[in-house]
Amino acid sequence: MSTISEIFNAYININILLILVFGFWYIARMLLKPMGMAHAYTTQLRLLNGVFLAVVISPVFILFFSLLSKYSVVSPEFTLNLSDIIVAQYLNGNFNMKPDTLEEYLSLRSQLSANFLGMGSYLGIFILGLIISGAVLVLARFALSVYALKRIINQSQVWRKTGNLHLLISDTISVPFSTRTFRERFIIIPSNMLTNIKDLRMVVSHEFQHMRQLDLEWEIFMELLRPVFFWNPIYYLWKRQLEQLRELSCDKRVLARKRYDTKEYCACLLQVCQNSLSKSHLLFTAIPKVALIKTDRALFSRNSASLLRQRVNSLLDGNIKPYPKLVFLGIIIPLLAIVVVSTLAIQQPDDWSQDRIMLSTIINLDRLAEHNSMETNF
């Protein structure tokens, strides 16, 4: 039971952390504007990836911190736990509240977890059922998408092959994209693009840039985490932000590297978009692939259009920002520190600290006093 409880707590913590850190990321992104880095998309992309990775590996920070406490590298009294800090502040008289109300608030989460894990309520069973069936559905959708992707690859014709990189031509797709397996990488291009050598070159350069940026690996990583975060809206906002930055960064770097004509590059994006509108789409949304343009027609179709507009505007403004490593380090280090502190702050306290015993004593004394006064009145 304690293992299940630990897993459940870790699951809740990681979801809370994702929400918290996305908020911090948003503030950091706003601060980048006055620093003249509003269009430094590569830096922003790496920051976002770094912070997301930190959120996912946050259980390691907890383990590391508990090891430091165990071997007395940090004092056992030193705590970053939010509820411990609140209790300490309360006992120091920094804010006023009825002690039993404070205790109620502080134990709210452990109470909910206990009810939930003990299946004390039908609601608990219902929510657990929803989470499990949702995760299974998301996994099934992922498996179907991978199957669809495999079919496209199998039906494509080989154009070039270098090492583990396959350049394929497909009659069934309308938007070029790249994907990978454990060993092999693929760039798949619609056959109608073969007749326009300029567009073809730009498309291949774009997909190569995605590979250089490790966008395929990030996309697969994000898709693999979807069953964990499927109910969390922040995950989708995070993924959308990642997709935007990935494309904006890729466009800028392709133009910086290859010196293509900006207008021709934009025309190529619009042409691919136009071609995609005339073809039917398969169930593509969960496919671990990185496409030249996003062409969702369903829920986020307006976002796809706005992303395309943003990309064209960003390309036409011609402002190609370098990727300053020092600036990157100057921002990522405080952001990672915030992730670590937040991770430790939202943990449930392990045991009874002196402060908590003190709070409990105050509550008991209060109750005793109340009881005595009732008896006196009686």
Place this chain on the structure above:
Amino acid sequence: MRRKKSIEFLTEVELEFMILLWRHGESTVREVLTNMAPERNLAYTSAATILRILEQKKFVESIKKGKTYTYRALLSKDTYQSRSIKNLSEKLFDNTPASLVARLVDDYNLSKDDLGEIRALLIRRLEDVDD
């Protein structure tokens, strides 16, 4: 390693290439490009790729003559016409070729000569069936 489903139909560009091969017979990449409309402005590498893809799909075969490859259609125009009509009839005319012909006769502005030719064809076909 990769098992491919055999591909039966040509894309628009592939059909353009096949029509040239059917019309001019065996051709090199350069010859295909020469036979194309001048405004097409297709790069040599693109044409070579399209022909190679046609070869992978087994619509053409290549024969090495010296340093250059010559491409020859493996699929005849008649076979492809039949396949396309059959597909059209199945998919769009509920597998009733008579509706397909009716649509053709009604909407295609056929001349008197064309209609006469069709009538002669039908009479000949009916005689073959009676025999």
